[in-house]
Amino acid sequence: MDKEPSTRLKQAVTKYRRAEAAVTTSRDEMYAAILADLTEGVRQVDVVQTTGLTRERIRQIVKADQEKRGEAQ
Numbered sequence: 001m002d003k004e005p006s007t008r009l010k011q012a013v014t015k016y017r018r019a020e021a022a023v024t025t026s027r028d029e030m031y032a033a034i035l036a037d038l039t040e041g042v043r044q045v046d047v048v049q050t051t052g053l054t055r056e057r058i059r060q061i062v063k064a065d066q067e068k069r070g071e072a073q
Helices: 007-039 044-051 055-068
Strands: none
Touching: 007 044, 007 055, 044 055
């Protein structure tokens, strides 16, 4: 006789998936803000200090955006 997954497990999975979606949304918003600030002339070093991301990660975000727009160099 097989038991069904508990309501507790189902609720935990639902909560986890919502949190994952929220993280994805927040990350996308942060990336858009980073790109906007860089476009407006904010120095990369200031973006690095504000976000805690590395210069390399900022470069990767910019490159991915350029590739998405078909502007890769």
